[in-house]
Every structure is written in C-alpha cells, then in structure tokens.
Amino acid sequence: MKSNEILIVEDLWKSYGNHIVLKGISFNVREGETKVIIGPSGSGKSTLLRCINLLIKPDRGSIVFDGIDITKLKSNISEIRSRIGFVFQHFNLFNHLTALDNVALGLIKVKRKSRSEAYNIAKEALLSVGITEDLWHKYPSQLSGGQQQRVAIARAIAMEPKIILFDEPTSALDPELVSEVLNVMENLSRKGMTMIVVTHEIGFAIKVADEIMFMDNGVIIERGDPRSIIFNPKNERVKKFMEKLLYVYKI
Template sequence: MDISTVRKSFGATEVLKGVSLSVPPGGVTVIVGPSGSGKSTLLRTINHLEKVDGGYITIDGRLVGYQVRGTKLHELREKDILQQRTDIGMVFQNFNLFPHLTALENVAEAPLVALRPGDPRRRTTAEVRARALELLDRVSLKDRADAYPRQLSGGQQQRVAIARALALDPKILLFDEPTSALDPELVNEVLDVIRELATSGTTLIIVTHEMGFARDVADTVVFMDQGQIVESGTPQDIFTNPREERTRSFFSKVIEPAFNI
C-alpha cells in the first residue's frame, strides 16, 4: 500500500500535511504520536471514511476511493467504495458492534451482505457461520457465540470486533486505538489477539498509545506530529536511537523510565 502526499483539512485546520508512506504486504506498521497529530485521520483515509483533499492512496496499485478520468481524480460511486472496503478491515476504538445481533451474527453479517455475487470470497450461509465460529474460536470466544454485546465485557466486545474485521479476509487490517476504551485489566486480552495476528502474514496498520506493545509487534514504527510524519524506522531505530529531537522529546514523556531511551 502506498500513501502519496495526502492532505486533509477540517475547515481551516489542516490535519494531514502531505503525508507519504509505503506499507509492505504482510508487514506490521504502528503509528504513534501525540493526540491531535493526525494518526486516526490518516487511518480513516485509507478506507475512505475520510475523503482526501490532495494526494492519493493505492492498494495493489489501485486507487482507494477514486478513479482517474482524463487528468483528474473522480470519487467512486458509494457502492464501489463499499466494495473496496471489503479489502480493508477496520477495528474501531468503541467496538461498533450491532447491539441486536449476537457475537456470531456480528461476525457473519458482513460476508453475508457485503460480498457481491461472483466474488471468490462469497460463501453459503452455512459456510459463513462456520467460518464465523472459527474466527470466534481464534479470539477465544467460541463459547460466547450466542451472547449479545451487552452481555460481553469491553475486551470481549473488541475481540468480537477483530473477528468481524477478519471475516472478509481483508488485504489490510486497520486498528484505531483498539484498547483506548478498555479498562486497564482488559487491555492485554486484546493486545494478545493482535500479537497473534501480527505473526499471521496479514498487513496490519495500528494506531496506539501502547508503546511497549508497539515495540514488540511492529516491523515499522511511524512517529507523527502536527499532521506530518516526523520519522519512521524499525522499533530499534525509533525507540532506542531516534534521529529527531521532537521524537526524543515525545518518548521521554510517555515511556516509563525502565524503557526509556
């Protein structure tokens, strides 16, 4: 996936200021930085939940959200944008589960309604439900398949959300602060699931404030501030020997002394 000079403003506030980033297939890219630096907005442009004001994003060489006509980019029709999103799974901060559906039904919903006839991922209802059970088992929740979101803890709801995002076999999986809405004692159960995914070959892009987790799972760490990428590199590069003073300043305030640079 390639992000090329992406800009995004909300009113007079420029949130993304020409961001460029290449994400290799199968890699784990973790984006860190202070609140308001544009991390979540960048994530939302990847699946066109936010339209870009300039630049473009491609996945496997295909533009996200747009097509070229002549010399200009034109936004795709909504149904085509929705179809593109089946290749880009996303796990939100606040779970976003359907409250009237069970855990199993939440995971099975997208494959049943979002995949067009002819899509090689399309399956029968029985096959989709069987796959949904497999995914719930993968996140250690097969025994709660018939539970409704209100009957699950926050950590369990987020694990269902991860299973749901995997149900379409996406090319890329996005995580937007996946533990920020959880009580501290529930954080690790979600991070453990993501750690397992990080070894599975799925392309992951993760926005997080969990610095120890970022260091453990990332192939590439991206540090953002004020709508720009300040620097990127391996966890060793960024956490142990950052080049930029702004990066050093940030980590000196957010990393515990035993983990300090």
C-alpha cells in the same frame, strides 16, 4: 516474508475548514508488514486511517491499494472496504446483534455468502480470537470490553481482508483487559496479516512492528526501527514524547 507493496500512500492532504489535519503524508506498506503509528492526540492519526478506508475522502494525494488508486473510485467502494479491515477504538458492534451475528452480517450483506457459509466462517473467526461457543449468542452488553474488541477483530478477519487498520484498539479497555487484545493482534502479525496500528502500547510495538512512524501536527516527523524510535529518536519532539511514554509504561 515481506513481498509486494499492498498500500502506497502518496502526498495525502486533508482539511476541515481552515484546519489542515494531514499535510502531505507519504508511506508504503508491504504484504505481511506491521506498521505502528504513534503521536500525540490531534496529530491526524485517526484521520489518516479513515482516509485509507475511504471513510473520509482526502483533499489531495493518492492511496494505491492492491494496485488500484482508490481515491479515484466512483463505485465499488463497499467492495474495497471489505478488503481493508477496520478495528475501531470503541468496538462499533451492533448492540442488537449477538457476537455471532455481528461477525456474520458483513459476510451476508457485502460478500453475499449464504447464511450457512457465513455463520461457519464467523464461528471460525471467533474461535481464532478466543471467543468460545458459550459467548457466541451473547450481546455486546453481556461481554467485557476485551471480549467485545476481540469480536470486532473477528468481524474484520472474517472478511479475509488484505490489510487491517487498528485505531487505538486498546485505549477504551480496562488495563487488565488490554493484554488479551494485544495477544490476538500479535498472533495476527506473526501469521502474516498486514496491519497498520495506531497505538501507544510500546511493548507491543517493540515485539511486532516492522516500522514505527511518529506523527505530529499532520506530518510524519520521524520513522524507523521500533527500538531506534522508542529508545533513541533523533527528533527532539519525538524524544520528549517518548520519554513521557516510557515513564508511563515503566519501560
């Protein structure tokens, strides 16, 4: 059941030199919701996620997370990031650490868990995403892309975040590996994990999204129910984009 607002983004702006990437983005996310962001390359989707996680500082606007305007924080940024999970397109695992070590590291360094507690939590998180014990002591180079991304998701959920941000989590995967990652994400959504997902996997969006937001040129130009946005958008730019996407995915 959807309840309180966990995230409120209001009038968010971000520029790099003369190039304005975000132009007054505003939206909110309630606990347990899954928001999907769709749009062309260069529309500002990844920048938006990175601003929410404070990996990038916005120029203007506010991001209220769990009741706190995090854009005004001068300290405790690491603690805030530990509560906002981030799953990157290219996994971002430490190549010199095993799958188990990758998941346990943040628990030890950020949450100050004992090694025994951290590794117990890490094992549970890995099992929850289908990474079995025979894979725990393998290094990223010994894992498939799908396995690496599931380790990255386990790393995020092990920190017990209030929300997880997914930045095109399947775009670097071979087609046959995409479904194993999407299945994990669908399960997380059904269990009530709050998520913002940048993706073009429209089958996933239809199944789990509470709302789709379409971004183009730094603004949200249309938002609404997944089926309405995908099959019957009102905006002409969205309509043309969706026609191409539906053709590619043969839906």
